[in-house]
Amino acid sequence: MIRVEGLKKTYRHVHALDEVSFCVKPGELFAYLGPNGAGKTTTIRILTGLTRLSGGNAWLNGFHIERDSLRAKRQFGLVMQSINLDQELTLLENMDIHGRLYGMKKALRRIRIRELLGYVDLMSRKDTIVKRLSGGMKRRLMVARALMHSPKILFLDEPTVGLDPGIRRRIWGLIKQIQHSGTTIFLTTHYIEEAEFLADRVAFIDKGKIAALDTPAAFMARTGKWAIDLMQDGQMKSVYFKDRKEADTFVANHRGSYTLRRVNLEDAFLSLTGKKVKN
Amino acid sequence: MLLLKRRIKRLILSMSVSPLLYLIAFGYAMGKSVRFGGHTYLEFLIPGLVAMSSMTQSFAIATDINVARFYWHIFEEFQAAPIGNVAYVAGEVLAGMSRALISVTVILTLGMLFGVRLHCLNPLFWLAVALNSFVFASLAVALAMLVKSHADQSLLTSFVITPMAFLGGTFFPVDRLPHWAGQIIWILPLTHASKAIRQAAFGNLPGLSPYLFVGLTGIIFFTMALKCVDQARD
Numbered sequence: 001m002i003r004v005e006g007l008k009k010t011y012r013h014v015h016a017l018d019e020v021s022f023c024v025k026p027g028e029l030f031a032y033l034g035p036n037g038a039g040k041t042t043t044i045r046i047l048t049g050l051t052r053l054s055g056g057n058a059w060l061n062g063f064h065i066e067r068d069s070l071r072a073k074r075q076f077g078l079v080m081q082s083i084n085l086d087q088e089l090t091l092l093e094n095m096d097i098h099g100r101l102y103g104m105k106k107a108l109r110r111i112r113i114r115e116l117l118g119y120v121d122l123m124s125r126k127d128t129i130v131k132r133l134s135g136g137m138k139r140r141l142m143v144a145r146a147l148m149h150s151p152k153i154l155f156l157d158e159p160t161v162g163l164d165p166g167i168r169r170r171i172w173g174l175i176k177q178i179q180h181s182g183t184t185i186f187l188t189t190h191y192i193e194e195a196e197f198l199a200d201r202v203a204f205i206d207k208g209k210i211a212a213l214d215t216p217a218a219f220m221a222r223t224g225k226w227a228i229d230l231m232q233d234g235q236m237k238s239v240y241f242k243d244r245k246e247a248d249t250f251v252a253n254h255r256g257s258y259t260l261r262r263v264n265l266e267d268a269f270l271s272l273t274g275k276k277v278k279n
Numbered sequence: 280m281l282l283l284k285r286r287i288k289r290l291i292l293s294m295s296v297s298p299l300l301y302l303i304a305f306g307y308a309m310g311k312s313v314r315f316g317g318h319t320y321l322e323f324l325i326p327g328l329v330a331m332s333s334m335t336q337s338f339a340i341a342t343d344i345n346v347a348r349f350y351w352h353i354f355e356e357f358q359a360a361p362i363g364n365v366a367y368v369a370g371e372v373l374a375g376m377s378r379a380l381i382s383v384t385v386i387l388t389l390g391m392l393f394g395v396r397l398h399c400l401n402p403l404f405w406l407a408v409a410l411n412s413f414v415f416a417s418l419a420v421a422l423a424m425l426v427k428s429h430a431d432q433s434l435l436t437s438f439v440i441t442p443m444a445f446l447g448g449t450f451f452p453v454d455r456l457p458h459w460a461g462q463i464i465w466i467l468p469l470t471h472a473s474k475a476i477r478q479a480a481f482g483n484l485p486g487l488s489p490y491l492f493v494g495l496t497g498i499i500f501f502t503m504a505l506k507c508v509d510q511a512r513d
Contacts, residue, residue, distance in 0.1 A: 026495060048359045049358060049359055049512070050355055050358050050359060050512060051512055052512045052513050070361045070362075070363065071361070073359060073360060073361040074361045076359075078355075078359045080352065080355055082352045083351075083352070084351060084353055084355050085351075085353075085355055086282075086286065086351065086353055087284060087351060089281060089282070089312035093281055097281070097343065098356070100359075101356070101357070101360040101361075101362060102361060103361075
């Protein structure tokens with residue numbers, strides 16, 4: 001469980017995070033969605049002890065992130081946005097060092113490495129130097145490494161950024177499997193479809209504040225079911241409708257080109273903040 | 280340690296280049312005509328090279344830390360792990376000290392090839408080497424946390440380490456310098472380390488003060504490194 005109360009982060013006079021509060025239930029997949037620079041990575045960095053908080057409190061499975069930091073750190077695994085593997089070591093060595101950092105015994109490390117490399121389908125590459133792996137393989141290895149010490153919480157910071165659609169879907173499958181094993185997952189992303197597909201609940205973050213928090217279905221229901229994208233005064237505009245009939249009536253009276261489609265999380269974010277997630 | 284094992288051959292090779300050049304250039308060029316305190320210049324030079332190399336090699340971990348921080352982002356893996364700052368700093372310092380000890384072994388071997396016999400089994404010799412490398416490995420960790428880019432790190436090496444390497448009693452006796460210069464150089468930990476290393480290598484008793492000075496400096500730098508690692512969270 002992750003509990004965050006009034007989290008603040010200030011860099012000089014810039015408020016990167018401003019009174020952020022939320023709670024992630026055990027076993028839940030919680031997506032943190034927002035444009036670049038909204039405060040997603042800052043939140044993860046604070047929760048994982050990489051950055052000091054300026055105010056507020058946060059607990060990971062009941063352990064305060066500052067006052068009880070070493071025990072709080074034992075609760076989670078972390079997959080960073082940037083590849084942070086030791087490129088000169090093999091997959092096996094990267095996993096083993098991680099296990100040592102968490103004080104795991106040699107026999108247990110061996111068992112977990114075999115299990116996890118099998119899980120992410122990299123066992124056949126265990127003795128390969130990391131720098132020879134593809135981007136997708138490196139990501140899978142980072143997920144496996146984060147799970148090495150059997151954490152109860154997994155932080156994923158933009159885990160599929162820069163990957164092609166096929167590999168992205170493969171990672172999604174892996175994330176779903178991890179959640180089904182009972183792990184609480186905190187995921188930051190700016191891919192709408194990623195949050196839509198994976199998340200139980202979504203928090204929209206914008207300019208360091210949580211703009212809204214709900215399930216993807218509730219967000220979309222609130223916005224409408226259908227959307228029409230059209231050009232108005234030289235600008236793209238989206239109009240939302242409760243049902244198809246309402247949308248069809250609008251189309252009948254509209255002159256010019258348009259696109260009729262289902263409402264998605266991007267529309268919910270747009271109607272709440274007036275801006276797109278991908279900016 | 281894994282990386283050290285993997286790189287050991289090229290590391291030893293690269294550690295041999297500079298001392299070999301110094302030995303050839305200074306040793307043969309000066310020949311046996313120059314003597315300091317009853318010792319040939321080669322005998323005088325090798326302990327100086329030991330002091331210099333234990334400093335530069337232990338300080339070189341700053342580059343590894345920089346690469347880990349700015350390019351590979353591995354530092355975050357350590358920051359997020361349930362290990363205290365003491366464990367992290369101690370690990371890096373020991374890595375630096377290991378490099379230093381390997382480089383000293385390389386120099387002593389080269390010295391033997393040049394026919395120089397020193398009291399290198401003297402525990403006080405190795406204690407001085409260990410303390411010297413402790414000082415500069417700790418300083419390396421502290422400075423690596425303060426710099427904002429790899430380029431800054433190169434500047435520090437140029438302005439701090441290189442002058443010290445040449446002036447800290449490595450290539451010539453400090454007492455031959457003008458009084459004011461000697462006063463400044465006496466503040467440098469390398470001056471005390473090279474004095475202790477040279478005395479022990481000649482089979483003399485170096486006295487307690489250089490060990491105390493270097494040891495205390497090491498403790499200060501180690502504490503500084505702990506503080507800087509903590510501050511690196513921002």
